[in-house]
Amino acid sequence: NAGVTQTPKFQVLKTGQSMTLQCAQDMNHEYMSWYRQDPGMGLRLIHYSVGAGITDQGEVPNGYNVSRSTTEDFPLRLLSAAPSQTSVYFCASKERQENFGELFFGEGSRLTVL
Amino acid sequence: AQKVTQAQTEISVVEKEDVTLDCVYETRDTTYYLFWYKQPPSGELVFLIRRNSFDEQNEISGRYSWNFQKSTSSFNFTITASQVVDSAVYFCALSVRRGAGGGNKLTFGTGTQLKVEL
Numbered sequence: 572n573a574g575v576t577q578t579p580k581f582q583v584l585k586t587g588q589s590m591t592l593q594c595a596q597d598m599n600h601e602y603m604s605w606y607r608q609d610p611g612m613g614l615r616l617i618h619y620s621v622g623a624g625i626t627d628q629g630e631v632p633n634g635y636n637v638s639r640s641t642t643e644d645f646p647l648r649l650l651s652a653a654p655s656q657t658s659v660y661f662c663a664s665k666e667r668q669e670n671f672g673e674l675f676f677g678e679g680s681r682l683t684v685l
Numbered sequence: 686a687q688k689v690t691q692a693q694t695e696i697s698v699v700e701k702e703d704v705t706l707d708c709v710y711e712t713r714d715t716t717y718y719l720f721w722y723k724q725p726p727s728g729e730l731v732f733l734i735r736r737n738s739f740d741e742q743n744e745i746s747g748r749y750s751w752n753f754q755k756s757t758s759s760f761n762f763t764i765t766a767s768q769v770v771d772s773a774v775y776f777c778a779l780s781v782r783r784g785a786g787g788g789n790k791l792t793f794g795t796g797t798q799l800k801v802e803l
Contacts, residue, residue: 604790606793611694611795612795613689613691613776613793613794613795613796614776614791614793615793616790616791619790629790659728661730663730669782671718671735671737671780671782672735673720673732673735674730674732674791675732676729676730677729678728678729679728679729
């Protein structure tokens with residue numbers, strides 16, 4: 572059981588480049604989310620999805636796009652990377668939105684924007 | 686709005702010492718859940734415990750214990766007889782119940798870096 576899988580684990584971009592962070596889960600979870608972790612800031616919610624075709628903004632959505640075409644996948648897109656987006660990104664899922672169970676996290680993706 | 690405060694940025698202890706990590710939360714909701722996660726140096730986030738607002742019983746799991754006090758809005762985490770393997774960043778988090786479409790988003794504190802030395 573792979574759980575939540577994120578790729579790539581490391582990425583370096585130049586300002587203005589675009590890229591997609593991939594996230595896949597094999598637990599048939601309805602709820603998926605993306606967080607970013609910055610020093611002294613904890614984890615902040617970027618976007619989340621409560622099911623295929625349904626997404627919504629979190630606390631810090633600017634500069635990021637998401638889509639949810641399948642239950643399993645929830646990619647995070649940076650259309651024009653900025654140095655402020657240098658961070659560690661975590662994808663997380665849980666069974667259902669209204670479920671207060673634990674979030675299952677991926678191993679993280681470290682992104683550096685030069 | 687929800688808020689979680691972990692005032693201790695970094696704590697250093699010597700192995701076998703007991704250590705308490707503080708967590709103070711703010712919410713106007715009466716139904717909420719509190720969590721602790723551990724982030725070891727390898728970077729992944731590991732779930733430790735969940736507690737709902739109606740259950741103020743303290744919990745003990747091996748060397749770990751949690752003290753939930755609604756009167757002070759605190760959910761503190763104690764490690765007894767700390768070990769080097771306990772070195773990690775520990776996050777406290779809060780989730781409140783919302784209606785349809787509101788989402789039960791997790792609000793994290795800024796984390797406490799625990800260093801356990803020999």
